[in-house]
Amino acid sequence: QSQEFSQVRIDYHGALLALQEHGTRMVCTGKMHTDRICRFDYLCYCTEAEEFVFFHSNASVMLPNLGPRRFQPALLDLSSVEDHNTQYFNFLELPAAALKFMPKPVFVPDVTLILNRFNPDNLMHIFHDDLLPIYYTMQQYSDLDDEARLVFMEGWSEGAHFDLYRLLSSKQPLLKEQLKTFGKLMCFTKSYVGLSKMTTWYQYGFVQPQGPKANILISGNEIRQFASFLMERLNVTREEGDDYIVVFKRTTNRLILNEAELLLALAQEFQMRTVTVSLEEQSFDSIIQIISGATMLVSMHGAQMITSMFLPRGAAVVELFPYAINPEQYTPYKTLASLPGMDLQYVAWRNTMEENTVTYPDRPWDQGGIVHLEKEEQERILASKEVPRHLCCRNPEWLFRIYQDTTVDIASFLDVLRETLKKPNLKKAKVASTVHPGRVREPKCQTSVQATNEAKLSVSWQIPWNLKYLKVKEVKYEVWIQEQGENTYMPYILPHQNYTFSENIKPFTTYLVWCHELREQMA
Numbered sequence: 001q002s003q004e005f006s007q008v009r010i011d012y013h014g015a016l017l018a019l020q021e022h023g024t025r026m027v028c029t030g031k032m033h034t035d036r037i038c039r040f041d042y043l044c045y046c047t048e049a050e051e052f053v054f055f056h057s058n059a060s061v062m063l064p065n066l067g068p069r070r071f072q073p074a075l076l077d078l079s080s081v082e083d084h085n086t087q088y089f090n091f092l093e094l095p096a097a098a099l100k101f102m103p104k105p106v107f108v109p110d111v112t113l114i115l116n117r118f119n120p121d122n123l124m125h126i127f128h129d130d131l132l133p134i135y136y137t138m139q140q141y142s143d144l145d146d147e148a149r150l151v152f153m154e155g156w157s158e159g160a161h162f163d164l165y166r167l168l169s170s171k172q173p174l175l176k177e178q179l180k181t182f183g184k185l186m187c188f189t190k191s192y193v194g195l196s197k198m199t200t201w202y203q204y205g206f207v208q209p210q211g212p213k214a215n216i217l218i219s220g221n222e223i224r225q226f227a228s229f230l231m232e233r234l235n236v237t238r239e240e241g242d243d244y245i246v247v248f249k250r251t252t253n254r255l256i257l258n259e260a261e262l263l264l265a266l267a268q269e270f271q272m273r274t275v276t277v278s279l280e281e282q283s284f285d286s287i288i289q290i291i292s293g294a295t296m297l298v299s300m301h302g303a304q305m306i307t308s309m310f311l312p313r314g315a316a317v318v319e320l321f322p323y324a325i326n327p328e329q330y331t332p333y334k335t336l337a338s339l340p341g342m343d344l345q346y347v348a349w350r351n352t353m354e355e356n357t358v359t360y361p362d363r364p365w366d367q368g369g370i371v372h373l374e375k376e377e378q379e380r381i382l383a384s385k386e387v388p389r390h391l392c393c394r395n396p397e398w399l400f401r402i403y404q405d406t407t408v409d410i411a412s413f414l415d416v417l418r419e420t421l422k423k424p425n426l427k428k429a430k431v432a433s434t435v436h437p438g439r440v441r442e443p444k445c446q447t448s449v450q451a452t453n454e455a456k457l458s459v460s461w462q463i464p465w466n467l468k469y470l471k472v473k474e475v476k477y478e479v480w481i482q483e484q485g486e487n488t489y490m491p492y493i494l495p496h497q498n499y500t501f502s503e504n505i506k507p508f509t510t511y512l513v514w515c516h517e518l519r520e521q522m523a
């Protein structure tokens with residue numbers, strides 16, 4: 001490893017001089033620590049102290065220069081999870097003159113993106129918190145290209161799906177632990193610190209019960225672009241063959257106990273081939289290959305369902321929930337499937353029959369065991385028919401219920417599918433375009449008085465500039481007419497570019513008129 005940044009690739013002496021003379025420079029975006037990403041020249045890291053170091057010289061820049069507010073609570077979030085107090089980034093400061101007394105720095109010549117992965121053992125977290133944010137942070141800064149170096153500072157080992165992180169750049173990502181092998185002081189020639197949160201759609205319930213983020217900024221288009229990028233890197237091509245259903249099963253916990261029966265029922269109901277996949281039995285790329293051509297994905301709630309982003313448009317996502325779990329309260333996959341432009345159909349089924357659930361009170365607490373709890377609390381949990389709303393992450397009732405195994409009641413399962421799914425041909429959903437018309441141009445009003453109690457108001461306008469380039473089926477305009485001083489208005493929906501109003505128009509009165517185009521139905 002330590003050969004990797006062989007210092008011949010950069011002019012070592014020149015780099016050292018630049019660091020001594022110019023010190024560290026930092027320029028950031030973002031008003032708050034939660035939306036900040038910083039770019040550094042010569043940010044250093046002391047591997048013994050496990051601290052980043054900012055070297056001050058006459059030429060250093062630190063923008064924003066927050067003074068002590070840099071610690072209230074942090075300069076920025078190092079992971080994409082908002083304001084999590086284990087994910088804060090800051091640095092220590094030293095005068096550049098101190099370099100004379102410090103170990104010789106090792107320079108990292110690559111443009112580097114420094115971040116924390118949030119939970120690299122869980123596939124949902126890997127995609128939602130890490131891969132998508134990293135991918136789109138890299139898109140935001142053009143020098144974070146395929147040659148960029150990723151540095152993961154959360155301190156975990158590689159984790160079960162490290163290969164996925166390797167796809168994001170041609171250089172091997174570095175873990176915090178590995179930095180030690182390069183020397184005592186590392187200096188990143190050019191680096192970005194922090195991740196864009198623009199792509200995340202879900203909050204995990206640290207301050208309020210989990211749910212979709214309040215202001216979702218990503219659409220299905222960006223998810224699908226990212227999914228295509230990964231598929232390309234994995235050498236997976238979508239197969240456009242026959243229709244089939246995929247049941248994504250878990251093999252160690254949260255099991256479907258009557259899998260064979262479920263498969264048979266699905267095959268009969270939809271007259272389709274039905275296959276199963278699991279993370280334990282298939283390689284990740286072969287799973288993506290299978291899912292990318294599927295008409296329907298059926299799975300117990302769980303991280304493996306993040307792979308629904310690889311489904312073709314129009315496909316259905318069917319999420320199963322164990323007994324006493326309310327599907328409305330755990331919606332990372334529903335939110336994903338429902339993003340505008342994702343074009344997936346989503347259905348949730350929950351087990352309402354207690355006799356069809358298998359509980360595991362004796363397991364360790366983190367797999368849902370409850371025997372460590374007070375007897376009374378155990379009894380309360382066992383009697384409860386629904387897990388009440390709760391915060392992340394150690395609610396024993398939630399863990400107890402979510403790790404149950406389930407015998408899926410086929411009749412009620414097929415019922416919700418029949419109710420909710422649009423047949424025929426699930427896969428071929430219409431791709432709706434989402435181009436917005438501009439403003440209407442040259443709006444004009446003309447008035448004429450017919451009699452003391454009769455007047456006309458003619459309104460006309462030109463079409464929005466971009467409309468003539470759009471293939472639109474139907475255009476409608478909305479006109480609002482408000483008598484000055486009144487706080488209500490009359491809305492009209494009009495198919496043409498001009499209209500003369502005579503009803504409700506009084507002479508010698510001032511009217512305020514608004515006109516805009518309604519969103520189009522694109523051809």
Ligand code: UDP
Nearest residue numbers: 121122123124250251252253279302303304
């Ligand atoms: N997992 C799996 N099979 C299992 C149980 C778990 O593949 O039988 C995977 C799961 O998809 C996730 C990771 O192991 O990536 C952690 O699972 P956990 O139950 O902790 O998280 P959840 O799926 O509830 O998010």
